[in-house]
């Protein structure tokens with residue numbers, strides 16, 4: 001395999017798993033083919049996303065944070081990955097923490113290692129304008145009617161630095177994730193495709209969520225998806241400022257004061273093993 005000897009760390013955030021590579025002290029060329037090869041669960045290491053740690057390109061940031069889906073595509077946000085990124089750079093002596101500033105292709109982020117292990121991420125301001133998502137709609141509304149496979153579905157749409165569509169369901173365990181996820185992910189009204197969340201509202205402070213991720217399929221957790229679900233739920237008046245989000249792989253705490261304010265996510269980051277490509 002190309003990149004013989006490449007060092008990597010296998011990590012996960014609530015079962016959303018990552019290959020993390022220090023691209024400051026070693027060379028890795030993130031072509032779609034190279035990413036797909038490492039992400040392959042049978043012939044490679046296996047992951048939902050591959051995360052690169054690169055030098056910051058100037059300005060306030062300490063690092064550049066790059067995210068690639070298992071399908072090889074580079075994207076602008078990964079919330080679970082951001083928590084693992086913070087844990088990685090401190091554990092590998094690249095930063096002292098607790099506060100770490102990163103730049104991504106969709107903008108700056110601030111990460112903070114809490115003393116007892118969790119990581120708090122400032123995920124930025126949710127963007128609801130269709131053009132910012134991007135989503136093909138004449139104007140921003142609280143919800144949109146989406147025609148999928150001959151049926152109409154009511155969705156919310158928002159960007160957390162990556163595009164999200166969220167549907168409200170009565171019971172996530174019964175949600176048609178496998179059927180609707182791929183159809184909405186590739187829906188023509190989302191020109192860059194979209195992550196698809198299925199949200200069950202348990203109370204104004206507690207939701208259950210499953211996410212069919214763009215470029216990766218259903219994952220055990222999606223950090224930006226949890227943020228998107230809370231942003232949309234709060235915009236609809238269903239949720240309060242602090243919401244516990246239960247995903248298949250575990251729980252995140254999301255806080256959002258509302259329109260125009262940054263949204264914050266707190267949760268775990270776990271290192272599984274260190275490895276080298278043979």
Ligand SMILES: N[C@H](CCC[C@H](N)C(=O)O)C(=O)O
Nearest residue numbers: 078079080162214222223224
């Ligand atoms: N599939 C996402 C990237 C990873 C997001 C997710 N793993 C998270 O924790 O936010 C996208 O294509 O925008």
